[in-house]
Amino acid sequence: MSDNSGILSIVVESNGTWIEIINSNAPSGRDAAKYLASHKSHRNTIMASDFNSHHAMWYADKASDYVNSIRNSKTVATSLVTWATKHILILQNDPATLTHFAHSSQHQSILDVTFSSGYSTTITEAWSCDPGSGGNSNHAMTIPSINIFLPS
Numbered sequence: 532m533s534d535n536s537g538i539l540s541i542v543v544e545s546n547g548t549w550i551e552i553i554n555s556n557a558p559s560g561r562d563a564a565k566y567l568a569s570h571k572s573h574r575n576t577i578m579a580s581d582f583n584s585h586h587a588m589w590y591a592d593k594a595s596d597y598v599n600s601i602r603n604s605k606t607v608a609t610s611l612v613t614w615a616t617k618h619i620l621i622l623q624n625d626p627a628t629l630t631h632f633a634h635s636s637q638h639q640s641i642l643d644v645t646f647s648s649g650y651s652t653t654i655t656e657a658w659s660c661d662p663g664s665g666g667n668s669n670h671a672m673t674i675p676s677i678n679i680f681l682p683s
Contacts, residue, residue, distance in 0.1 A: 591626030
């Protein structure tokens with residue numbers, strides 16, 4: 532587990548393979564970016580987080596609709612994407628699926644993303660988003676479906 536507020540990192544074993552699961556609910560994407568910059572990731576990682584940042588990668592062909600949000604969080608989002616690319620993490624989100632529903636319908640966006648790498652990508656069978664499950668939160672629950680019992 533990390534000492535950084537809002538960031539949890541656990542390592543589990545599946546079929547003799549170690550998998551790191553990182554979750555961040557840090558107050559800002561900067562906190563998560565700072566943690567990741569100094570963090571040595573396992574080869575097999577699943578990272579799910581509200582990064583409070585926008586990047587064209589998560590919006591896919593809808594990125595032009597979010598150009599201002601992407602520009603405003605460029606530094607943090609770029610550092611997150613650079614880290615993910617360096618560690619060969621694959622974005623699991625369905626492209627352009629909204630995960631954040633502000634009170635105004637004008638500010639719906641994607642802040643919650645899930646990445647995976649190595650064996651973790653093999654066992655991540657699906658990714659889904661449940662907009663009605665956030666309770667009092669304006670974030671949808673994002674759900675990577677993981678089968679840790681795949682035969683070796």
